[in-house]
Amino acid sequence: MTTTAFWDDLLVGDELAHLATEPAREARTAPLPEQLQPALSEALARRGIEELYAHQAEAYAAARTGGNVIVTTGTASGKTLAFNLPVLDALSADRHARALYLYPTKALSQDQARSLAELGVPGLRAAIYDGDTPTERRRQIRGWANLVLTNPDMLHVGVLPRHDLWGDFLHNLRFVVVDEAHVYRGVFGSHVGNVLRRLRRLARIYGAEPQFLLASATIANPGELARALTGEDATTVEDDAAPRAERTVALWNPPLLDAELGLRASALGEASRLLAALAGRGLRTICFAKSRKSAELIHRFACDRLDSATAARLAPYRAGYTPQQRRELERRLVEGELLGVTSTDALELGIDIGDLDCAISVGFPGTVASLRQQWGRAGRRGHGLAILVASEDALDQYFMREPPALLERRVEAAILDHANPRVLDGHVAAAAFEAPVDETDTATLGPEALERAPHVPELRHTPRGWVWAGKDAPAPRIPLRSTSPDAFLVVDASTGDVLGLAERERAYSTVHEGAVYLHLGRQYVVRELDLHARRALVEPFDGDWYTQAKKETTTAIEEPLRVERRLGLELSFGRASVTEQVVAYQKKAIADGSTLDTVPLDLPPTTFDTEAVWFVPRPHQLEGLEAMPLLLSSLHAAEHSLIALLPLWAMCDRWDIGGLSTNHHLDTGAPTVFVYDGHAGGVGIAQRGFAQFEGWVADTVRLLEGCPCERGCPSCVQSPKCGNLNEFLDKAGALTLLTRMSNSG
Ligand SMILES: [Zn+2]
Numbered sequence: 001m002t003t004t005a006f007w008d009d010l011l012v013g014d015e016l017a018h019l020a021t022e023p024a025r026e027a028r029t030a031p032l033p034e035q036l037q038p039a040l041s042e043a044l045a046r047r048g049i050e051e052l053y054a055h056q057a058e059a060y061a062a063a064r065t066g067g068n069v070i071v072t073t074g075t076a077s078g079k080t081l082a083f084n085l086p087v088l089d090a091l092s093a094d095r096h097a098r099a100l101y102l103y104p105t106k107a108l109s110q111d112q113a114r115s116l117a118e119l120g121v122p123g124l125r126a127a128i129y130d131g132d133t134p135t136e137r138r139r140q141i142r143g144w145a146n147l148v149l150t151n152p153d154m155l156h157v158g159v160l161p162r163h164d165l166w167g168d169f170l171h172n173l174r175f176v177v178v179d180e181a182h183v184y185r186g187v188f189g190s191h192v193g194n195v196l197r198r199l200r201r202l203a204r205i206y207g208a209e210p211q212f213l214l215a216s217a218t219i220a221n222p223g224e225l226a227r228a229l230t231g232e233d234a235t236t237v238e239d240d241a242a243p244r245a246e247r248t249v250a251l252w253n254p255p256l257l258d259a260e261l262g263l264r265a266s267a268l269g270e271a272s273r274l275l276a277a278l279a280g281r282g283l284r285t286i287c288f289a290k291s292r293k294s295a296e297l298i299h300r301f302a303c304d305r306l307d308s309a310t311a312a313r314l315a316p317y318r319a320g321y322t323p324q325q326r327r328e329l330e331r332r333l334v335e336g337e338l339l340g341v342t343s344t345d346a347l348e349l350g351i352d353i354g355d356l357d358c359a360i361s362v363g364f365p366g367t368v369a370s371l372r373q374q375w376g377r378a379g380r381r382g383h384g385l386a387i388l389v390a391s392e393d394a395l396d397q398y399f400m401r402e403p404p405a406l407l408e409r410r411v412e413a414a415i416l417d418h419a420n421p422r423v424l425d426g427h428v429a430a431a432a433f434e435a436p437v438d439e440t441d442t443a444t445l446g447p448e449a450l451e452r453a454p455h456v457p458e459l460r461h462t463p464r465g466w467v468w469a470g471k472d473a474p475a476p477r478i479p480l481r482s483t484s485p486d487a488f489l490v491v492d493a494s495t496g497d498v499l500g501l502a503e504r505e506r507a508y509s510t511v512h513e514g515a516v517y518l519h520l521g522r523q524y525v526v527r528e529l530d531l532h533a534r535r536a537l538v539e540p541f542d543g544d545w546y547t548q549a550k551k552e553t554t555t556a557i558e559e560p561l562r563v564e565r566r567l568g569l570e571l572s573f574g575r576a577s578v579t580e581q582v583v584a585y586q587k588k589a590i591a592d593g594s595t596l597d598t599v600p601l602d603l604p605p606t607t608f609d610t611e612a613v614w615f616v617p618r619p620h621q622l623e624g625l626e627a628m629p630l631l632l633s634s635l636h637a638a639e640h641s642l643i644a645l646l647p648l649w650a651m652c653d654r655w656d657i658g659g660l661s662t663n664h665h666l667d668t669g670a671p672t673v674f675v676y677d678g679h680a681g682g683v684g685i686a687q688r689g690f691a692q693f694e695g696w697v698a699d700t701v702r703l704l705e706g707c708p709c710e711r712g713c714p715s716c717v718q719s720p721k722c723g724n725l726n727e728f729l730d731k732a733g734a735l736t737l738l739t740r741m742s743n744s745g
């Protein structure tokens, strides 16, 4: 049994920004429902399950009424059983009934298939159907399995376009389970929202109305997410009744080395110190870093601090392990043979590597949901310790000064926009390929699909509705992780593997020649960007610098959709076009961010339409800031700090957001700040900023007020993605403006 005495003496000093204890909680249980099929009850009893947590019973009851359900209880609270129960019950009662389970990754499907098999429910015939399934097995699975596990990509290109092969399955489809639903946000979520609508439509054509059961990490808007993804309402189950051990939570801020410049000691160094100290006391500890390089450095530094026998019990953990290797690692951890594991957050998605004592997150992983998932590994049996070691990033530093923003408020919303035409059009084409689209499909595909149909090339209007008049199936041409069909492929030249996609409007700034590109925490350098073949050739890279593109950006207002008087000024949300030209890039040292070299680039400008929120400060709000260049510097700094904090409200990455500030905008005729969705067409980020403007600005004021630097630093107004390389930033001016705005609210 762990006690706090193990680490009490470690958690002291100026680095400790906040210390809290999350109390233990007793389980609230409910009996197994009486209606449960006897075969299922017996199978559960054999596994030692004789009662449920209250939320599992609640989810079962909600599903029994025939509606959709979303469960958003905490990590390790038994969400899986909450959706398995109604499904397995229905499959036991009706041998024709079928269920479809969607997982975002193959590894998660495998984990789930294994735990379903372990339940040993008679009559359950579960099978994985994904890109790895051999062709000869596929036919057999379609005919035999009553529970199919797959991923959205396979559903999109492999199942829906070939629905004639799945007719019997679709006709009997009772349940669709969408696990890890919070992952389906932004561009990916907008696509998946359409894939699920296509699934609903085809099921209806075959005579079925499946129920959707979703499970998500804790977010601000579970009901809204369920509706956005499926097009239907869902009952939210969020009252977590699972037991919890006491947990100590520490926010750890590396010491300030230079207050004036806002320079701090390295987060990697601090993390390795904590890891070595905890492992040195025999505590099983996992440490999450953002990149593989960082994870390896932390591992090395920690080993250097320990005697060789203890150091031998630390290991780095990499993405790409097979299930066998993962289980071997888990076994060594559980048996205490291993004490410390360092990993990139590629591991984060629900994969269970056992009950550990401590979890250290190095740098805020981007969402509170991810952080909670990382922390959830600490102390599942005894008292656990969870630590966030802050990086210099503005959001990290904000949390160090405003712990309740991280630990108590639930503001982060998973957002998507299935109706973005850049996303929707491809799915209208795919739907028309699957079956003619007419007015009756409004109920499943949504009214927007019918509105877009006339604009989709290769669709023809016939008496049967809109039909596909093109040659090949359209679905394979629609990548689910991009808003442009003409995205660039990122290819590892050393292996030929496709690592990812870069949308055209982002390719020039992220995969230009010489750019350092990160994939699953690994570094690559771009050897060649082929504009015609739309391909970036990269190779593994071990250098200690990163790159930042310098670009020139202009925006034009296309159409204001909403204009409101907010915070004493005119706040607009609407469609805007953004033109960017990447003109150079800088190489910067990972160690201290210093500039090593500036390299000019010759790339064409790109223009894309997106959604933006923009505002024109009133003269009295700019009083004293009117002189140039102070005016521009103040607006620019305000724009950066607003962008830094928007991910707190809208689950996204700072790289998903763009901005522009100008002392005179052609369309408004006045000083203007724009914050826009970085994805063509927009996925709801700017819209969320518009909806939450007051809270967003108030958070930003607190960020600027609290930063100890004198004239602006990476923890407040500087941005790692600024196209002007952080020139012309005035922290005091930004604070003056935003404070005046906030006070007008
Ligand atoms: Zn600062």
Ligand SMILES: [Zn+2]
Pocket (backbone or CB within 6 Å): 636, 640, 719, 721, 722, 723, 724, 725, 726
């Ligand atoms: Zn900038």
